[in-house]
Amino acid sequence: MLNLIHVRTYLAVIDEKGVRAAAKALALSPSTVVEHVDQLEADLAAPLVIRSRGATCATAQGERFLPYARALVGTALRARELIASPIIRLAASSNVGTYLLQQPLAAFRKKTGIEIEMWIGSNPAVVERLTRGEADLAAMEWWDNRRGYRATCWAREPLIVIVSPRHRWAGRTSLAIDELSEEPMLGGEPGSGTGTLLRERLGPVADRLRTLPGYGSTEAVKRAVRVGHGASIVLAAAVSDEIASGQLVGLEIEGSRLCKDIWLVTSDHMPASSPSSSLVVELQAAP
Numbered sequence: 001m002l003n004l005i006h007v008r009t010y011l012a013v014i015d016e017k018g019v020r021a022a023a024k025a026l027a028l029s030p031s032t033v034v035e036h037v038d039q040l041e042a043d044l045a046a047p048l049v050i051r052s053r054g055a056t057c058a059t060a061q062g063e064r065f066l067p068y069a070r071a072l073v074g075t076a077l078r079a080r081e082l083i084a085s086p087i088i089r090l091a092a093s094s095n096v097g098t099y100l101l102q103q104p105l106a107a108f109r110k111k112t113g114i115e116i117e118m119w120i121g122s123n124p125a126v127v128e129r130l131t132r133g134e135a136d137l138a139a140m141e142w143w144d145n146r147r148g149y150r151a152t153c154w155a156r157e158p159l160i161v162i163v164s165p166r167h168r169w170a171g172r173t174s175l176a177i178d179e180l181s182e183e184p185m186l187g188g189e190p191g192s193g194t195g196t197l198l199r200e201r202l203g204p205v206a207d208r209l210r211t212l213p214g215y216g217s218t219e220a221v222k223r224a225v226r227v228g229h230g231a232s233i234v235l236a237a238a239v240s241d242e243i244a245s246g247q248l249v250g251l252e253i254e255g256s257r258l259c260k261d262i263w264l265v266t267s268d269h270m271p272a273s274s275p276s277s278s279l280v281v282e283l284q285a286a287p
Contacts, residue, residue, distance in 0.1 A: 004076050006040040007069050011073060013049060014049070019037075046061040048062035089117050089135050090135065093122065093126050098218075099218075107286070108283075122191050136266065138264070139262065141194075159194070159197075160239070161233055161253065162242075165247070176253075178205060184212050190213070197258065212229075226242075
């Protein structure tokens with residue numbers, strides 16, 4: 001069984017780039033730091049650090065162990081926090097956190113009194129926070145089925161094409177698939193998985209799309225589409241207000257109903273009685 005104190009010491013050695021700096025950060029003697037790292041290496045039967053007169057760094061085995069080490073220490077700290085005060089650390093991808101979660105999270109807070117600290121960022125960044133133990137629950141637009149985690153499909157959100165009210169397509173309600181290649185398609189948040197989904201559902205047509213990346217977010221895309229820079233394919237929930245107010249026009253793609261699965265992901269070790277697990281159940285039950 002790994003000693004978490006030894007794991008914490010190892011992380012300090014790597015983060016501080018040396019034994020003496022780690023000893024100072026942890027208020028330990030250098031000999032104790034060395035002893036902790038030696039014991040951890042013995043427990044794992046592998047060398048973890050390369051010691052030199054310059055900066056100390058991780059071995060190849062140590063690099064592989066680092067994310068697990070951070071998750072172990074993060075989980076231990078989180079366990080203390082949960083006992084003192086139940087707070088859910090939720091990491092959500094931009095579209096999910098901005099357009100889908102606000103109302104159900106408010107209802108959950110009101111019902112349970114449990115506080116939620118939500119961090120919003122790109123889908124890859126959400127995965128990083130989850131694997132580093134910095135989030136109890138992730139809500140995102142894709143999941144790669146990596147081991148050690150439990151993923152639940154929370155919702156299937158439709159994707160639609162959006163154009164300006166002054167666009168030549170604005171008087172229509174749908175488009176043929178081949179027509180998509182006639183207009184520049186503005187790309188929003190990278191790493192959202194939309195491109196992969198389009199290739200799966202639209203086939204060769206997806207390769208003919210004239211995609212203009214670099215807008216960075218759905219909000220930026222919406223503003224660019226409104227002034228006529230092109231069209232885009234976005235989550236319907238992200239543009240419901242603009243379509244209702246007439247600022248944007250939404251169109252479906254004929255013969256191909258596009259939907260994106262929204263995933264809720266927790267560690268396999270998250271107990272069913274935890275606040276995060278309760279939130280997953282509540283979200284699934286929400287209309």
